[in-house]
Amino acid sequence: MQTEQLIAQARKGNDLAFSRLVDDWYPRIYNYAYKYFSDHDMAMEAAQKTFIAVHRKLNQLQDASKFKGWLYRIATNYCHEEDRRNRHRWVMPFFQTGKEDRDQVQEHASDHRQDNPEAQYGHHELADVLQLALAELPEEQRVVVIMKEYEGLKFREIAVALKISENTAKSRLYYGLKALRKILIARQIPQESLRYE
Amino acid sequence: MSKVTKERLMDYLYDELSQEERREVEAYLEKHPEAKAELEELGGVRQTLRALPDRPVQRPILMVGDPEPNPTRVVSLWQRWSVGIAAALLLLATVAFIGRMQVNVTDSGFTLAFNPAQEQVTPPPTGLSQADMESFVEAALQKQANRTQDSLTTALASWKTSLQNQWASRQAIPAQSVSQTEGVSREQLETMLKDLQDENLQLMVALIQGANQEMQDDFQKTLFEMVKYYDTQRSQDLNQMELSFASLKQETEQAQQKTEYLYNVLATNTDD
Numbered sequence: 001m002q003t004e005q006l007i008a009q010a011r012k013g014n015d016l017a018f019s020r021l022v023d024d025w026y027p028r029i030y031n032y033a034y035k036y037f038s039d040h041d042m043a044m045e046a047a048q049k050t051f052i053a054v055h056r057k058l059n060q061l062q063d064a065s066k067f068k069g070w071l072y073r074i075a076t077n078y079c080h081e082e083d084r085r086n087r088h089r090w091v092m093p094f095f096q097t098g099k100e101d102r103d104q105v106q107e108h109a110s111d112h113r114q115d116n117p118e119a120q121y122g123h124h125e126l127a128d129v130l131q132l133a134l135a136e137l138p139e140e141q142r143v144v145v146i147m148k149e150y151e152g153l154k155f156r157e158i159a160v161a162l163k164i165s166e167n168t169a170k171s172r173l174y175y176g177l178k179a180l181r182k183i184l185i186a187r188q189i190p191q192e193s194l195r196y197e
Numbered sequence: 198m199s200k201v202t203k204e205r206l207m208d209y210l211y212d213e214l215s216q217e218e219r220r221e222v223e224a225y226l227e228k229h230p231e232a233k234a235e236l237e238e239l240g241g242v243r244q245t246l247r248a249l250p251d252r253p254v255q256r257p258i259l260m261v262g263d264p265e266p267n268p269t270r271v272v273s274l275w276q277r278w279s280v281g282i283a284a285a286l287l288l289l290a291t292v293a294f295i296g297r298m299q300v301n302v303t304d305s306g307f308t309l310a311f312n313p314a315q316e317q318v319t320p321p322p323t324g325l326s327q328a329d330m331e332s333f334v335e336a337a338l339q340k341q342a343n344r345t346q347d348s349l350t351t352a353l354a355s356w357k358t359s360l361q362n363q364w365a366s367r368q369a370i371p372a373q374s375v376s377q378t379e380g381v382s383r384e385q386l387e388t389m390l391k392d393l394q395d396e397n398l399q400l401m402v403a404l405i406q407g408a409n410q411e412m413q414d415d416f417q418k419t420l421f422e423m424v425k426y427y428d429t430q431r432s433q434d435l436n437q438m439e440l441s442f443a444s445l446k447q448e449t450e451q452a453q454q455k456t457e458y459l460y461n462v463l464a465t466n467t468d469d
Binding site: 013023027031040044048052056058126127130134145148149167171189 | 206239243250256257265
């Protein structure tokens, strides 16, 4: 409801309303893109492009209640484009990182944790594995898994976002979860973590 | 009981079923342990996926352009403008036809010439709105109509006076000459009548020419004033645009400086 009001105001040229819309949705689109790429810079790039396009095209959105699906469609298009662009780019690293550097980074990162560092480290490691596992999924399954599991989109919203049928979205999610299970088992994630409660 | 498809299983897993549909799936799962086991596996994957948290992010300042206008609004704007443009063209064509307008294109621009020669006119006050412009043209046309009426009244009055004079002189003649010789008096009368007719004809021609001339002059003035007005508006717009560009440039430079400064701060912090 709140989002729809902001959209109505933003369409009338209210920049403040648009700014609030970005405040509300930027973290979501960034996190969606981050899980898609596993890369901060690429996620920022895709998220910024998404909101610039949203600002430009907001008047073309017929039905404000379909904003969520529409927003993720734009985001997915930019993620796809960014991914394709970067795949063909040859990157010269500034410096080579060794295991020592990585350990140092890990140590530094865990300095900021307030809870039990050991438990947090374990959790952190699992998060890294999950991020890698998502990256291993085919793009069409990865997108649906992120949209459903982390962004909480309804199947009809996913269908709007990807211009596919709801059944196709459900089928891709099913195979995506199956594939993830295989990947996680192969990466020796303890079986008890995979138990359904 | 029909088989629960993988799509239906996903609906159940993500709780997108009505209560009745839910019960149906649950009844099926009770009778099909292999389907239940599969569901538990997938639920386990979901459980594990929750260990990947959101990353906190600071949203950046976005450099957004102007939004694209609503397509329906474009049509209505275009319709409104097309009527205006058509009216302006019609007015211009009419004025050009009446005033026998000539357009000369030169390297430095173009000139509008009318037959007869040009006249110096004072430009109207600048910064007028469309409504002001319309009332201005209307006033000019009204003035022209008044002037035509005035000149016609004057001409008619002078014609009347001359007729009265002639009538008076003709009244005076018979008393002296008609009584002397009737033949001469008839000849004189015929000549007089002929003169009178010629005079009237000339007067009418002069009157019509004068009225035409005045009408032409006034249309010419109106057109010149319009052209001058649009020219002034154009130069004002150009100035305005130049100012806007200058301020935009300044703002961009400031933003760049700020970004550089922030980068420097960031770089310094990172070095530390």
